Amino acid sequence: MGSFDSLVQAFFSVGEVQQPLWGGVILALTGGIYVALSRLVFHRLADVPGPKLAALSDWYVAYWNVVKDGQFVHHLAELHRVYGPVVRIGPNKLHFADQAAFDTIYRDPRLPKEPWYYNAFSVTESSFGASDIQAAKHHGNLVRGFFSRKNVLQLEDVIQDVIDRFVLVLATKAHTHDVIDFHRAFASITMEVITTYCFDKNFNTVSYPDFAHPAMIGFHQSNSALVAMRHIPFLRPILFNMPTWLTRRLSPGAMGRINFIKAVDAQISGILEDGSTLDRAEHEIIYHHLLNPKNEGENLSRKSLRDHAMSLVIGGTETVANTCVMATYHVLANSRIKERLKAELVEAWPDVDAAPVNLERLEKLPYLTAVIKESLRKSHGVVYPAPRVVKEATHVGGMLVPENTVVGMSQTFVHLNPDVFPNPDKFDPDRWLFDDVRTLDNNLVPFSKGPRSCLGINLAWAELYLILGNVFRKVDLELAGTKESDLDFNAYFIVKYRGRTMAKVLGVQGAGRG
Numbered sequence: 001m002g003s004f005d006s007l008v009q010a011f012f013s014v015g016e017v018q019q020p021l022w023g024g025v026i027l028a029l030t031g032g033i034y035v036a037l038s039r040l041v042f043h044r045l046a047d048v049p050g051p052k053l054a055a056l057s058d059w060y061v062a063y064w065n066v067v068k069d070g071q072f073v074h075h076l077a078e079l080h081r082v083y084g085p086v087v088r089i090g091p092n093k094l095h096f097a098d099q100a101a102f103d104t105i106y107r108d109p110r111l112p113k114e115p116w117y118y119n120a121f122s123v124t125e126s127s128f129g130a131s132d133i134q135a136a137k138h139h140g141n142l143v144r145g146f147f148s149r150k151n152v153l154q155l156e157d158v159i160q161d162v163i164d165r166f167v168l169v170l171a172t173k174a175h176t177h178d179v180i181d182f183h184r185a186f187a188s189i190t191m192e193v194i195t196t197y198c199f200d201k202n203f204n205t206v207s208y209p210d211f212a213h214p215a216m217i218g219f220h221q222s223n224s225a226l227v228a229m230r231h232i233p234f235l236r237p238i239l240f241n242m243p244t245w246l247t248r249r250l251s252p253g254a255m256g257r258i259n260f261i262k263a264v265d266a267q268i269s270g271i272l273e274d275g276s277t278l279d280r281a282e283h284e285i286i287y288h289h290l291l292n293p294k295n296e297g298e299n300l301s302r303k304s305l306r307d308h309a310m311s312l313v314i315g316g317t318e319t320v321a322n323t324c325v326m327a328t329y330h331v332l333a334n335s336r337i338k339e340r341l342k343a344e345l346v347e348a349w350p351d352v353d354a355a356p357v358n359l360e361r362l363e364k365l366p367y368l369t370a371v372i373k374e375s376l377r378k379s380h381g382v383v384y385p386a387p388r389v390v391k392e393a394t395h396v397g398g399m400l401v402p403e404n405t406v407v408g409m410s411q412t413f414v415h416l417n418p419d420v421f422p423n424p425d426k427f428d429p430d431r432w433l434f435d436d437v438r439t440l441d442n443n444l445v446p447f448s449k450g451p452r453s454c455l456g457i458n459l460a461w462a463e464l465y466l467i468l469g470n471v472f473r474k475v476d477l478e479l480a481g482t483k484e485s486d487l488d489f490n491a492y493f494i495v496k497y498r499g500r501t502m503a504k505v506l507g508v509q510g511a512g513r514g
């Protein structure tokens with residue numbers, strides 16, 4: 001009897017404890033049903049086709065980006081096959097696969113960058129990171145002149161000097177036919193170019209053993225961490241405030257990046273404390289522009305100076321390197337392309353020991369130009385659909401998109417459109433060699449379009465001509481086990497090739513000039 005009593009008591013006491021619990025469960029369920037109905041049934045995007053899970057939650061995209069490690073862009077191709085040219089990819093987000101939509105999204109100056117997406121780069125006070133249209137314009141105007149065609153031509157020697165030093169390093173590897181990782185090699189060149197061009201600071205990335213400078217590796221590895229931090233924001237303060245000893249143990253790459261940022265900070269401190277430091281720079285650098293009173297830049301905050309510096313390094317390193325990797329793989333993998341390119345370069349630059357041919361001469365070489373364009377097309381530039389916010393109802397790709405919707409379109413949908421680029425998966429420089437390639441040129445959008453397109457486009461083109469022109473004229477490389485599938489990529493913001501890109505250095509000519 002006693003045990004029956006205690007059983008009854010236990011039942012009721014459990015009930016008392018669980019009452020608030022049940023209340024919570026019921027409240028959560030009601031809330032969940034309310035959110036689900038408001039997103040699936042009553043939402044202004046409810047009629048747009050797409051997976052129901054994506055309409056319910058942004059975790060759908062997070063799953064493909066984080067758990068599936070940068071596969072969302074590939075998954076988008078499948079979604080468009082199933083749902084058509086407009087797909088709802090989030091409660092409030094649309095993705096388009098339509099050339100006209102691309103033009104509107106990126107050319108219309110009223111569509112700012114989506115703050116949630118861009119804040120994760122932690123460079124909010126720079127031209128790249130600012131979402132607000134006026135702020136972005138102001139930041140962009142401060143540095144635009146520094147990357148103008150005229151300025152790039154004036155600083156051409158800065159780029160050539162880095163390449164000369166790189167070729168000298170390769171010459172030391174040619175005797176022993178060393179194998180190099182050519183992604184790292186190109187990223188070492190491009191990082192050295194951007195740091196010498198912008199800061200007159202030489203980090204010697206091209207002469208670092210195995211082209212594995214910790215800062216360059218650190219930036220490379222941070223691509224995937226950035227994606228995770230965006231979708232799981234509480235990771236950010238944890239990772240950023242970790243004690244140095246723990247960071248060093250968990251991620252040596254992160255230390256390389258941290259030390260690089262410290263060096264940039266130290267330069268900024270030096271300039272702010274003693275303005276005459278700028279007079280001693282070997283050439284014009286980015287701070288001449290950022291701190292120039294004529295540019296209304298003299299009152300920039302310290303954070304803004306640093307944000308500008310970091311965004312230029314981030315924007316200018318892997319992008320150019322990825323294009324060089326695409327070119328190098330296909331030139332080496334196809335003897336017909338290699339011989340034709342080499343013949344053109346030898347004709348333009350017969351004596352390889354003489355002074356290098358300059359940028360303006362290289363730009364006139366049709367086959368080199370075709371190889372570069374095809375490499376830009378196949379490496380895409382920014383591969384993730386850069387998100388923009390529709391602030392007032394706007395027609396995009398034939399659809400009236402309601403205000404406050406986030407829209408985007410990955411450049412892959414332009415570059416792999418078979419109606420414009422037949423057999424789009426093939427690397428085919430010949431497609432650029434016809435008299436009228438205006439349609440192709442209009443559909444080559446690695447630098448995006450419109451007011452927020454690439455600020456470094458002139459520098460990027462100059463680097464591509466000078467790096468590839470010099471490397472294929474002077475260096476004899478052979479692929480070392482790398483296959484086309486090694487260029488399959490994870491799509492973070494830019495592409496990250498999945499395989500190692502290795503080549504043997506068979507010989508080097510004309511390394512003496514450096």
Ligand code: HEM
Pocket residue numbers: 127128129136140147194311312315316317319320323380381382386446447448451452453454455456457459460
């Ligand atoms: C092949 C090389 C390059 C490609 C394909 C490329 C591509 C792009 C693209 C697609 C954007 C727009 C991004 C967005 O909408 O969020 C962009 C922006 C930008 N890029 Fe590049 N880029 C390259 C090289 C460079 C270089 C060398 C620099 C260095 C100066 C640079 C600096 C920037 C900056 C500062 C922005 C932000 C512009 C703004 O929003 O105002 N890029 N780039």
